[in-house]
Amino acid sequence: MRRLMVSILEQPLKIPGGLSLASNKAQSLREPLRQAPIPERLIVPLSQHIGEAAEALVGVGDKVLKGQVIARSLNYISAPVHAPTSGTVTDIGEYPVPHPSGLKGVCIVIHADGHDTSAATGLAMDNVFAADAADIRQRVREAGIVGLGGAGFPTAVKLNPGPQRQVELLVINAAECEPYISCDEALICCCTQDVIDGVRIMQHALGATQVVIGIEDNMPRAIECLRDGLARAGSHDIRIVPVPTTYPAGGEKQLIYALTGEEVPSQGLPADLGIVCHNVGTAAAIARALLRGEPLISRVVTVTGAGVRNPCNLEVRIGTPMAEIIEAAGGYTDQVSRLLMGGPMMGISMPSDRVPVIKTTNCLLIASREEAPPPLPASACIRCGQCTDVCPARLLPQQLYWHAHAREFDKIQDYSLFDCIECGCCAQVCPCHIPLVQYYRFAKTEIWDQERQRQKADLARQRHEFRLERLEKEKKALEERRAHARKGLEKRPKAGDADAKKAEIAAALERVKAKKASQDAAARNIDQLTPEQQARIAEVDARRSGDGTAGR
């Protein structure tokens, strides 16, 4: 096992690039976190996060209890879905889901019975801190917990760094760098104990020797709460480090850099450095699951913006249609012009408020025209380089733009397109108003699509070649048979029949074999991939579906 040395810096670093943005968090923090009412009808998508969609376990008409598993995960990188409240399944079908495409996805629709009766989940553990890490992971997995801070990556996977890696440092991401969003701060102030318990459970499960909570230095109240909480719990080994307020200091790689001075390798994971990074909300969810047996069926959502009457933070059941939440926050004002899921920098705009809240919905920004004006007409890039100045990934956004603009997908990858975290800083400063991030997203999805097409073409080529070979063989066999038959006719007219038959059988056998071989070939096609290739495919798949559910 490789031991990695990571040390937390005395003075957090400034991240490369980035922007200073007006935080706009105060309005939603005026009142403390409260519960949103449970709606009559909940729409629970089967795919809410990065990774494979879950498979429904219930049928239409089934009665379900709160916390009951209604869809199971089939895949390692996947998470089960639980009923957010008790009621009846009225439909399983396609409904609009929060995704930039505005397309529909499979959802389970539950009519709440209003009792909110809990099911026995068996998730709670008696003595978590004595438990085996594998057991903890299993329960985290069964609780359907995914990262609540970003892309919604299944948390159990991240808690398992693998046998080759030793995790030394657990970074808790409480930075909440995007403007308007305050759900983490609300959670920290309201459920400090849950957060701390969760952090300690993670520390235990990972065997991390150091824990640091990274939090932006403009959240003094949350820092205070955490300090108090930690002191009360006697967890003096958990450090709180305020990092300079810069968007996107909360990005995983940026936060790790700010805290430790280490750069997560491109295409790599923090675990490569011996670091794992989790959001505070994720920590709280783990604590609730393992200490109180509650699976992930609700989360804190910031409802804010000039378009909503009473900006606030609400604890919302997964599957609640957004309209209901906005209602719970006092309803729309007449300034409303746009509905965003997530913050103003990375959020996705919703075509309607009928879509449900999912596990990764951290914020609903109901923006006015002033807060989120319609896009200005773009002009060609003048290479002013302002985008380069602010890019936290130290990319050359203008170069990426030129190649995306020209659809030069090979070249754009030479400029490390896939290191772009889509933070939006570049587009925010561009004097030419170019929708840069959309260009990158366009290029990324286009490249994934090409990759898919290429794989398909490779398969088709193999199958076609195989077929040609088969036909060739059949033709030869036929000719042989004919020749044979002719010979037979000349010599032994009677025996011909039997021979022909034999040949036919042989040919049939051949065909069967061929078919089998072809299947083998197809199977090999997947087998022969190197682990990296497989990982990449998995990654691509994951990211693709992640698009829908994550704030990316």
Added chain:
Amino acid sequence: MLTATLALGILSALFGLLLGYSAIRFKVEGDPIVEQIDALLPQTQCGQCGFPGCRPYAEAIAAGEADINQCPPGGDSGIQALAELLGVDPKPLNAEHGVPQEKRVAVIDEQTCIGCTLCIQACPVDAIVGAAKQMHTVVAEECTGCDLCVPPCPVDCITMVPVKQDIVTWKWPYPESDTRPIVIARQA
């Protein structure tokens, strides 16, 4: 005049010897370019290019017998890739060979199918399964959407349906708020 002819004559005779010798000495066979071209073709195997499948078309291009703009499934991006590989100018798709269409797959109407196996024989990638006199189905993942199975069917039970777009295959659109026209790479 004599010196002139002699000097140059001898010089070139020497050169001739040198070249003739090296032509034999440094002979090279094989043509890897075909593979490279083939790798760029979409492998739909539809034959719209006028060749029986993608590879023959690749060979024809390599031999200079076919132009690069004859493959409708490859579309403009395919032509561009070929142009880049071969170092020639891209040109618009030759409409004689068809127009690019959205991706489609064959679907067999299972009620109507009489199990004649004609479509199986037509399918270039063995994407149709089913024994004689039984109902046939198309393995959608393997179907390249080449249309070849449609004409042979005696009861017209095969239809080509567009591949449905879902969240996984969805692509971000090219930003349109950019007022400039879309430039297809390297037409200049």
Added chain:
Amino acid sequence: MTYRPVVISAVFLFLFAVIGSGLVAFTHDNTAEQIAENQRRALLRSLNELIPKDQYDNDVYADILYVHDSELLGTDDAVPVYRARKGGWPVAVVLAPVAPDGYNGNIRLLVAIRLDGTLAGVRVLAHRETPGLGDNIEADRSDWIRGFTGKSLNNPKQDHWKVKRDGGAFDQFTGATITPRAVVKAVKNTLLYYRANGDKLFEQHPQENKQS
């Protein structure tokens, strides 16, 4: 491995080379004289502009001498001197000196000096001065260069062999002083050279120190 093809290619190339070079050689033989004549006439035309044809009767083109003087003639190379005679008597010499300090480098001149040291004329053979500025030294573009005709080291005085801007007697062009300055200096130097060596220039016989 058979070497037949090798021989065939060799023979082929040989044949074509022989035919080609044969034809070229044939043409060459038939045109060589004409070409030499052309070259001669081309130079003569320039010379005749400086020294009218009726003033001499020798074959100026052949009556040639090469001299060296990098100081006064502006170049390390040999400078040809053509000599015009009438009835065997020297009439004038034509030198081809170089003005090395033009705006863009060398300016090649043709300077004709009569026996008495007055200028029969000056022409520019080649230069790289800025078109539109410095190229007014060409006879086709302005009369400036013709202004030298008849001048000598006494006319104007030797210390007036300068452009006006430097206090001399010769015009400069608007915006371009360097070029005329260089030309004036080169012509003056040529005259100085002639004053020092003029008598010797007619002595030697062409064949004696022909040089290439």
Added chain:
Amino acid sequence: MSELALILVSTVLVNNFVLVKFLGLCPFMGVSRKIETATGMALATTFVLTLSSVCSYLANEYLLAPLGLEYLRTITFILVIAVVVQFTEMVVHKTSPLLYQVLGIFLPLITTNCAVLGVALLNVQDKHGFLESAVYGFGAAVGFSMVMILFAAIRERVAVADVPAPFKGSAIALITAGLMSLAFMGFSGLIKG
């Protein structure tokens, strides 16, 4: 030594073969669409140009001059060049498939690159010796390569620009070349003589 350095600077910058002397323009326009191909062409040309500059010097010095056959210069030089090119191509093709992939398709084009013959003829005209010929050839090739690669990089940018339709392609490329030669005018007068 400084003489040779002067020749080098002069051929690369001041009397750049392509932009000032107008030699080798066809490959300059023809294979400069992409940086990679331009680089390949540049390498191939550098090699051939230097070699043939030397070879034709030898041919002139030891064959034509002694026999008084200067008028056969063009024929001889072009023959030498054609053979050098053809020979290089065959050898490279056989011995280094990788290099051939990079340079292969450009080699035959070089025969008709008039910079090559131009260098040979200018060597004679300027009375260069052996070393000078080599340096002159090399300098010309470096100048050619340099502007070719820079040009290709610009063309890649121009290819994705919003160029008016009639100017798309070679027209704008020529105008770009024109602006480049405009810039190179700045070097005029740098080396006098």
Added chain:
Amino acid sequence: MDFPTQSSPYLPVANNLSRLMTQVMLGLIPGALAMFWFFGWGVLFNLTIATLSAVTAEAAMLTARRRPVKATLLDGSAVLTGLLLGLALPPLAPWWMPVLGAGFAIVFAKQLYGGLGYNPFNPAMVGFVVLIISFPLQMTLWPPPLGMHTGATLGFVDTLQMVFGGTVPAGTGLDSLTMATPLDAAKTQLGLDYTWSEILARPLFGHVGGYGWEWINLAYLLGGLWLWRKRAIHWQIPGGMLSALFVVALLFYIADSDAFGSPLLHLFSGATMLGAFFIATDPVSAATTPRGRFYYGAGIGTLMYVIRTWGGYPEGLAFAVLLMNMAAPTIDYYTQPRVFGHEEQ
């Protein structure tokens, strides 16, 4: 309720093109005023004519290309091209020179490539170079920088007549109205084997640079620094250019102070500061990577020195800028920054 959708980010954008261009124009004011002070009305005529022609040419081309005219003109880039060209031309230049130069700049160097953002070469400098190689005579006729305070500069009406009518005011000649610029004169004198100390003693020269020119350069420097403070330009290009010019000049100056001008002279003569802060920084045609910008600037500084010192033109800025424009795409290619999380190349 339904909403419009778009890609993130959504926050209002404060930055825009016309603001950037306006800042650059504001930055030019001190330098332009200084030039007006020293050279008189001709400067103003140049600026007006060049700007009007540039805008007209832009409008005409946009119309011909069927592109939005008004919106594009409002970005201010054509105006800026005109202004910069106007500042580079000799005052008293006949009216058709700024017209021709600006037309050439906009049509050939900008619009044929697709307009703002696509031009590989600096339009204003293309216009300038076209003029200097075509009309070297007119382009070297600079009036002496006498200054308004002496009352010796040409009056408004005289200038008007000269620019539009080509008529020289009575009692003067073209030769007396114009003279070589300090750089030009120095070059000429050096050719005559004068030493720098002799040359510098002439009234053509002031404290560190050419008389008048040093103040003009100082004014441009101030405007440039303001631009940098405003983040309209990056420091690398002017920094690279000025430091390269300084270092190269210093090396030669140390080697032979009689034959080569002092570094300060180079920094404060001719178009150095205008070039460093306003021309070399044209983002469209310059290198864009942070490191690349520095090399790009350094290249301009070096080439400028080479052309000033040994070349055929007294001022090398325009050529140096165009030459480095040529190299900019290649520089960009080879100076990509290390991406976050990538190994050092």
Added chain:
Amino acid sequence: MTAYKDIVRDGLWSNNVGLVQLLGLCPLLAVTGTFINGLGLGLATLVTLVTSNVIVSLIRKLVRPEVRIPVFVLVIASVVTIIELSMSAYLYELYKVLGIFIPLIVTNCSIIGRAEAFASKHDIGRAFTDGLSMGMGFLLVLTTLGGLREIVGKGTLFSQAHLMFGEAARAWTITFVDDYSGFLLAVLPPGAFMGLGLLIALKNVIDGRKEKRAALVSAAKIESPA
């Protein structure tokens, strides 16, 4: 076999050496300072093209591939040298002006290009026609560009005609603007590049117009029966 009509159209317009194939650029740009220079080199190239095309077509079946290029080159070089010698004998002044570009006709890519691409595959008649039309096309571009550059750059046309047509031709010079100070750019290298760029753009405009008209006509044809 290619029809004669197509060969001619190709050479003169649709596959023009200078405007479309972009071959033979060096002389095209270098010697087109004046109309007469362009004419002189154009004629020399024309003769070379025709002769070499015919000879190559004659010997096309005899040559082995490995010496094909050297043989073609030899043929062309011989023709060019003969022309060069003849020019210096009979058109000496013009010869001096065109300078190194006469021997460089050898490497005019269009000549060897035509030999390779056309003459080595076609019979004499076609090879001759091809050479003639390609050469004419090239000549056309050379003279157009030369004329334009001369007019813009010097304000004259047909100056120096005496180099080709003898002393009597001195008077042919047309001066457009008296006292024209000249627009040097046009005569200098940059002007050559840009001039050719503009010519190509002009051709593209004409082609575009033609295409549009053709499209209109065919559209009308389709519509009319309906």
